[in-house]
Amino acid sequence: MTSELTSNITNQLKDLMRGRSAASAWRERRHLLDTRDLTKEELDLFIETAALFKRAHEHEPPLTLLTGITVANIFYENSTRTRSSFEIAARRLGADVINLDTKASSVTKGETIVDTARQLVSMRVGAVVQRHSAAGSAHLVARELGRSVQVINAGDGWHAHPTQGLLDLFTMTEVRPNLEGAKVAIIGDITHSRVARSNIWLLKTRGAHVHVAGPPTLIPPAMEQMGVTVHQQLEPAIENADFIIMLRLQLERQAQGLVPSIGEYRRLYRLDHTRLKIAQASVKVLHPGPVNRGIELTDELVDDPYYSLITTQITNGVATRMAALYLLMADQAI
Amino acid sequence: MNESILFKGATVIDPTSGFEGQQDVRVKDGIVAAMHANLTADEADTVIAARGLWLTPGLIDMHTHLRDLGQKDKEDLESGTKAAAAGGFTTVVAMANTDPPVDNSSTLAVLLARIQERAVIEVLPIASVTKGLQGAELTNMVELSDMGAVAFSDDGMCIANLAVLRRALEYARLTGRRIISHAEDKDLSVGGSLQECCGTSSYGIKGIPSASETAAVAREIEIVRLTNAPYHFTHISCAASVQLIDRAKQDGLPITADVTPHHLALSVDDIEPFDSNYKMKPPLRLQSDQAALVAGLKDGTIDAIATDHAPHTRMEKETVLEDAAVGVIGLETAFSICYEKLVASGALKPSHLVELFTTKPAQILSLPLPTLKVGLPANITLIDPGHRWAYDPRSGASKSHNSPFAGRLMTGKAILTVFRGKIVYRDDTYLSSRNNGA
Numbered sequence: 001m002t003s004e005l006t007s008n009i010t011n012q013l014k015d016l017m018r019g020r021s022a023a024s025a026w027r028e029r030r031h032l033l034d035t036r037d038l039t040k041e042e043l044d045l046f047i048e049t050a051a052l053f054k055r056a057h058e059h060e061p062p063l064t065l066l067t068g069i070t071v072a073n074i075f076y077e078n079s080t081r082t083r084s085s086f087e088i089a090a091r092r093l094g095a096d097v098i099n100l101d102t103k104a105s106s107v108t109k110g111e112t113i114v115d116t117a118r119q120l121v122s123m124r125v126g127a128v129v130q131r132h133s134a135a136g137s138a139h140l141v142a143r144e145l146g147r148s149v150q151v152i153n154a155g156d157g158w159h160a161h162p163t164q165g166l167l168d169l170f171t172m173t174e175v176r177p178n179l180e181g182a183k184v185a186i187i188g189d190i191t192h193s194r195v196a197r198s199n200i201w202l203l204k205t206r207g208a209h210v211h212v213a214g215p216p217t218l219i220p221p222a223m224e225q226m227g228v229t230v231h232q233q234l235e236p237a238i239e240n241a242d243f244i245i246m247l248r249l250q251l252e253r254q255a256q257g258l259v260p261s262i263g264e265y266r267r268l269y270r271l272d273h274t275r276l277k278i279a280q281a282s283v284k285v286l287h288p289g290p291v292n293r294g295i296e297l298t299d300e301l302v303d304d305p306y307y308s309l310i311t312t313q314i315t316n317g318v319a320t321r322m323a324a325l326y327l328l329m330a331d332q333a334i
Numbered sequence: 335m336n337e338s339i340l341f342k343g344a345t346v347i348d349p350t351s352g353f354e355g356q357q358d359v360r361v362k363d364g365i366v367a368a369m370h371a372n373l374t375a376d377e378a379d380t381v382i383a384a385r386g387l388w389l390t391p392g393l394i395d396m397h398t399h400l401r402d403l404g405q406k407d408k409e410d411l412e413s414g415t416k417a418a419a420a421g422g423f424t425t426v427v428a429m430a431n432t433d434p435p436v437d438n439s440s441t442l443a444v445l446l447a448r449i450q451e452r453a454v455i456e457v458l459p460i461a462s463v464t465k466g467l468q469g470a471e472l473t474n475m476v477e478l479s480d481m482g483a484v485a486f487s488d489d490g491m492c493i494a495n496l497a498v499l500r501r502a503l504e505y506a507r508l509t510g511r512r513i514i515s516h517a518e519d520k521d522l523s524v525g526g527s528l529q530e531c532c533g534t535s536s537y538g539i540k541g542i543p544s545a546s547e548t549a550a551v552a553r554e555i556e557i558v559r560l561t562n563a564p565y566h567f568t569h570i571s572c573a574a575s576v577q578l579i580d581r582a583k584q585d586g587l588p589i590t591a592d593v594t595p596h597h598l599a600l601s602v603d604d605i606e607p608f609d610s611n612y613k614m615k616p617p618l619r620l621q622s623d624q625a626a627l628v629a630g631l632k633d634g635t636i637d638a639i640a641t642d643h644a645p646h647t648r649m650e651k652e653t654v655l656e657d658a659a660v661g662v663i664g665l666e667t668a669f670s671i672c673y674e675k676l677v678a679s680g681a682l683k684p685s686h687l688v689e690l691f692t693t694k695p696a697q698i699l700s701l702p703l704p705t706l707k708v709g710l711p712a713n714i715t716l717i718d719p720g721h722r723w724a725y726d727p728r729s730g731a732s733k734s735h736n737s738p739f740a741g742r743l744m745t746g747k748a749i750l751t752v753f754r755g756k757i758v759y760r761d762d763t764y765l766s767s768r769n770n771g772a
Binding site for chain 1: 530531532534535536537538539540541543602607651652654655656657
């Protein structure tokens with residue numbers, strides 16, 4: 001049954017990859033560090049691959065596409081959800097998975113990041129999925145060890161979280177296949193958000209109009225030069241929007257003096273059914289999770305299946321990560 | 335030591351005396367023994383064919399971190415001064431933020447003894463303004479000055495308390511020495527790695543706004559106005575700082591300033607994202623700032639060039655950007671970078687560039703003005719302004735390799751450095767190929 005299913009998927013994947021230069025572009029990429037230079041063709045292929053895995057994922061037995069490969073999840077920052085999603089994705093493809101949860105306090109220096117990855121490389125780990133609090137940490141490992149291991153960035157500081165961006169893109173594409181000309185609003189703490197950055201690059205490549213809004217203290221300088229429209233208020237950003245991505249507000253931002261109070265933030269930027277009326281009637285709402293219920297979004301909106309894609313995002317996370325692992329690593333499998 | 339060196343046909347550039355022209359120069363017994371349009375070689379002479387080469391007073395770097403005292407894995411007096419000699423310097427002024435800092439007479443005595451033992455060129459120490467670089471209690475400035483400290487600075491541990499700065503400036507008058515300021519408002523720059531701009535925004539890197547320098551320059555100028563004591567701003571990097579200093583000078587305040595080669599040659603647009611060899615303080619600014627710095631040198635608002643040579647080990651640098659040590663090395667590339675940026679581009683005359691590396695820093699620090707004159711100690715730099723070379727930090731003299739200029743092709747280079755009559759650096763590859771070719 002297992003091999004039958006795999007061979008069925010294998011054939012579908014073969015058909016999908018046939019004659020697609022994007023397939024070799026993905027393999028040659030080797031690493032997934034950020035989303036800024038992913039081409040339109042690579043994204044097309046990615047979304048189709050993710051869709052295929054999403055369908056396959058509904059069958060129970062695991063595939064054997066990455067059998068013989070070991071994927072190491074190294075998480076210097078806690079994220080049970082992202083780590084589980086990567087783990088399930090790798091296992092579904094038949095890879096072996098090891099998890100390394102390392103307290104950030106004991107490992108903070110970059111040399112140790114490289115050393116940790118190097119030890120795993122010596123144990124013939126094929127891919128490192130890494131989350132770390134410093135921007136550029138995945139680039140550092142790729143630069144130092146990139147010839148012997150493939151690096152997938154599972155979040156580096158404020159910089160990038162490519163698989164989150166890709167799963168958001170995949171989720172939006174399921175609703176509206178062509179994002180050309182779509183209005184997408186990203187609301188909240190843009191400065192500290194790797195999710196916002198990864199989404200912005202992808203959405204621009206897909207031809208969407210990206211609008212951001214948040215307190216001026218949480219919008220990075222010269223943001224317009226990234227090709228987005230910047231608003232201080234929520235309303236002009238979500239007006240006629242096709243999608244709204246709400247970001248998580250880290251509650252420590254108040255202590256840092258970046259927002260005066262959670263109450264004031266809620267008053268200005270919390271999305272509810274009333275405010276949503278100025279968006280497109282078909283508008284969908286996303287959130288990378290975990291949601292601070294009642295702060296970024298009202299409880300009712302989080303759980304409203306008409307507007308909220310939050311549960312779908314979590315489901316799509318697995319298929320997205322399967323697609324990423326497969327496209328980057330398929331030819332490495334024994 | 336009876337070694338005698340005869341430089342034949344060199345273009346002598348001596349900004350202190352104002353002389354510029356072709357001369358033969360003989361160095362013997364540690365001094366300049368003869369200078370004449372035509373000197374005949376005798377048996378004792380090692381003759382160096384120097385036609386087309388610049389012969390200048392030894393260069394001075396007024397801002398160097400030699401690290402000796404506690405941080406010798408980064409640099410020590412021998413490696414640091416050899417790197418300086420290779421860059422054409424015969425004098426470097428060593429910053430006080432060693433471990434321990436140079437904030438008392440016994441530490442300074444240890445440093446002076448080590449300089450005596452290890453340095454291949456002249457090293458002039460700077461002492462700290464406050465004890466432990468803590469920005470609170472003043473050091474024994476008079477005692478330290480009497481022992482040989484040529485200036486006072488807490489460098490990167492800027493004095494945030496303006497009342498302390500005021501007292502420091504008033505008290506330093508007793509010494510006749512200048513206080514050197516690394517002007518930075520630390521609350522504005524905290525945690526930052528690079529100049530705040532579109533690049534830091536898009537890469538999610540914490541930025542440093544220009545105001546962290548300009549706000550500090552502005553308020554410190556007001557303390558100089560209050561005390562009228564001599565004050566020097568090191569490694570000025572922003573166009574607005576140049577303006578503030580220009581206005582302060584027009585007001586007659588005793589203020590001077592220097593700029594680094596890397597701030598002249600590079601801007602945020604040259605940065606490789608996440609490469610810590612572009613991380614320094616102040617950060618590389620915008621192209622408009624670069625242009626203002628060049629203009630500031632041209633019109634004299636900025637008085638000198640200084641390297642802020644800041645060696646760090648590979649481990650301290652090859653890490654994530656936000657954790658990486660701050661600073662870059664610069665002694666071996668300073669002249670070449672500035673030659674290319676300032677003279678080859680036509681912005682400055684050769685003598686002006688030499689002045690920024692010799693007479694000017696000496697004036698700022700009230701040192702004897704370096705000049706080429708019969709009977710004076712022979713501190714000489716021989717430069718080939720046309721020499722094309724590729725910089726590889728790994729084959730350099732410094733213990734550290736943290737340079738943004740690694741692999742860069744450059745024009746103009748010091749090929750021979752003489753300190754008190756003795757050759758302390760020679761570019762053997764260059765000299766042998768030149769002799770063979772000639």
